[in-house]
Amino acid sequence: MIEVKNIIKRYGDLEVLRSVSVTINDGEIVAIVGPSGAGKTTLLQIIGTLDAPQSGQVLFDGIDVLKLKQRELAKFRNKNIGFVFQFHQLLPEFTTLENVAIPALIGGEKKTDAYEKARQLLDYLGLGQRLEHKPAQLSGGERQRAAVARALINNPKVILADEPSGSLDTQNKLELHKLFFDLRDKFKQTFVIVTHDETLAHNANVDRVLHMQDGIIVDPELKHDTL
Numbered sequence: 236m237i238e239v240k241n242i243i244k245r246y247g248d249l250e251v252l253r254s255v256s257v258t259i260n261d262g263e264i265v266a267i268v269g270p271s272g273a274g275k276t277t278l279l280q281i282i283g284t285l286d287a288p289q290s291g292q293v294l295f296d297g298i299d300v301l302k303l304k305q306r307e308l309a310k311f312r313n314k315n316i317g318f319v320f321q322f323h324q325l326l327p328e329f330t331t332l333e334n335v336a337i338p339a340l341i342g343g344e345k346k347t348d349a350y351e352k353a354r355q356l357l358d359y360l361g362l363g364q365r366l367e368h369k370p371a372q373l374s375g376g377e378r379q380r381a382a383v384a385r386a387l388i389n390n391p392k393v394i395l396a397d398e399p400s401g402s403l404d405t406q407n408k409l410e411l412h413k414l415f416f417d418l419r420d421k422f423k424q425t426f427v428i429v430t431h432d433e434t435l436a437h438n439a440n441v442d443r444v445l446h447m448q449d450g451i452i453v454d455p456e457l458k459h460d461t462l
Contacts, residue, residue: 236260237282237393237425242291244277244450251277252288253450259393264419264426266436269447275429276397278447282427283395284312295392313342317386321398323378325370325385331357332366335384342389349388356384360414376407383414393425394418400432408432416440 237259244252252274259265259282267275280286282293284300292299300311317338318324325334332353339349357363360380370378379399386394396415400408412435418424419440430436436444446454 236296238294239282240292240294242278242281242288244281244288251450255452257445257452259425259427261425262419262423263442264415264428264440265443265445266441267427267429267445267447268431268436273447274450275447279395279397279427279429283316283318284308313338314389315392317389317391317394319382319386319394319396319399321401323382325378325381327370330367330369331362331373331381334381335388338385339388352388353384356387357381360384375403376410379403379407379411380414393427396426396428398429398431400430400435412438
């Protein structure tokens, strides 16, 4: 379980997040929606420990990650958090296999083990024939699936996705959304997704939609009564 408590974030005199609190349960798919400037990406970055607030707590199973030292925090992030960005952020000089294996190598896994895990994930995601291709040789949908594989390789507690389908056409967008739901069903994976995409936010498989405006959550919409 991830608990965000009373997060306040300022940039100069601008208060971007105003005492935001939210709990994310294991295995949930949570969508965060709202207008530009609402604080969605800032909240996601703080949950992902890429940014720090002026005050508040971010708890992963009771551990206040904001109190960890930088080296401990980097190790925690590598093991527990996977990231998927709008423009995939694959390294252009590396192959698909190498890109996916990088977080496992950083985490200290042997190269043979890291590459085998990467192969298995890429095969599961339909990229088994693209292992030696570099990002420029992949389609937009393939690049995003490779980015998802990279996010998954350390079996993290949560996948944080910032506009993951924003650069995709309609078909690839629908396929990516289906992939998220399939991964939740197969691996019980938790997803927190910042999105402007109404087709994802209103999908029946999304458990909750958090509507943000002016740095606060204005409408935590519960999609399933079982949660």
